[in-house]
Amino acid sequence: MTNKITFIGAGNMASAIIGGLIDSGVTPDDITATAPQESELEALRTRLNIQTQTDNNAAASQTDVLVLAVKPQIMRDVCEALSDTVQQRSPLIISIAAGLDAATIDQWLGGGNAVVRCMPNTPSLVGRGASGLYANARVSDAQRDIATQLMEAVGIVEWVEEEALLDAVTAVSGSAPAYFFLMLEAMEDAAVELGLPADTARRLAIQTALGAATMAQQSDKDPATLKQNVMSPGGTTEQAIQHMEDAKLRTTIADAMQACAKRAQAMSKELSGH
Ligand SMILES: NC(=O)C1=CN([C@@H]2O[C@H](COP(=O)(O)OP(=O)(O)OC[C@H]3O[C@@H](n4cnc5c(N)ncnc54)[C@H](OP(=O)(O)O)[C@@H]3O)[C@@H](O)[C@H]2O)C=CC1
Ligand SMILES: O=C(O)[C@@H]1CCC=N1
Secondary structure: OOOOEEEEOOOHHHHHHHHHHHHOOOOHHHEEEEOOOHHHHHHHHHHHOOEEEOOHHHHHOOOOEEEEOOOHHHHHHHHHHHHHHHHHHOOEEEEOOOOOOHHHHHHHOOOOOOEEEEEOOHHHHHOOEEEEEEEOOOOOHHHHHHHHHHHHOOEEEEEOOOOOHHHHHHHHHHOOHHHHHHHHHHHHHHHHHOOOOHHHHHHHHHHHHHHHHHHHHHOOOOHHHHHHHHOOOOOHHHHHHHHHHHOOHHHHHHHHHHHHHHHHHHHHHHHHOO
C-alpha cells in the first residue's frame, strides 16, 4: 500500500488498526496518528515507529486517506476544524465512529467528500479483525479498493450497501469482542469456584474459545451441528447447554444486540440532530 494514511485520534481502536497494519507489512513511515497530547503519542511512536502529530490539520494536509478515529461525541468539532484542509486536499475519508452517518460526517467536513464508514473491532490488533464497510456515492471503485485493502490488512471485510446495516454490524462484530471477553471472565470465575487455579482456568477457557472459533471457521458444518457433536446423549454437555437454554441465553444475546444497534441509532440522532 503506497498511500499515506492519517489517523485522527490514537486511542484503543486506532492503535489496534495501526498495530495490525504494521504487522501486515505497511511501512510505518506512511502512517501518521494524531492526538491532543504529545505524551499519548510518544508511546505509540516509540513502539511502532509511526509519524505522530498534535496538529490535526498539519497531518491531514499531507495524507491520501484520513481515518477519523475520535469518539463520536467530539467528531463534529474535530471535523469542522478540519474542513478547510479536507476541502483542499480531498483525501478519502474513513470514519470508524459508531452511529454517525456518512452524510453528517460529509457535511461537517464541508460537503462533497468521498466517505467510507467503517465499523471495525479491536481484534484488528492481532490481524483477526472483522470490519463492516459502507461507501457514499462519491467513493470511486479505486477508493473502495483502498478501503478494502486497508481493513483486509487487519482482518476480514464485509461491505454493506445499506448504511443502516452498519448498526447490525456494530452489534455482531464492532461491540462483540466485549461479549466474548465477558464469557471468558465468567468461565474463569466459574472454573475457580470448581477448584481450578485462576491462571489454569483462564488458559483453558481462552484456548477453548480459540479452538471453537477456528473449528467453526474451518469446518463445513454449521455451529448448531458442531455444538451437537460435543453433546453426547445423557452426558455432561447436554446438562450445561440445557441450563443455558432454560436461562434463555439466546434471548439475552438477542436483546443485548438489539440494545446495541438501538444505541447506535440513538447516538446518530443525538449527534447529527436529525
Ligand atoms: N473501541 C472499540 O472497540 C471500537 C471503537 N470504535 C469507534 O472508534 C472511535 C474511537 O474509539 P476508541 O478508540 O475506543 O476511543 P479512545 O478514547 O480510546 O480514542 C480516542 C482518541 O482520540 C483522541 N482525541 C481526542 N480529542 C482529539 C482531537 N481533538 N484530535 C485528535 N485526537 C483526539 C484521544 O486522545 P486523548 O486520549 O488525549 O483524549 C484518543 O487518542 C469511536 O468513534 C468509536 O465509536 C469503532 C469500533 C470499535
Ligand atoms: O462501545 C462503543 O461505542 C464502540 C463502538 C463499537 C465498539 N465500541
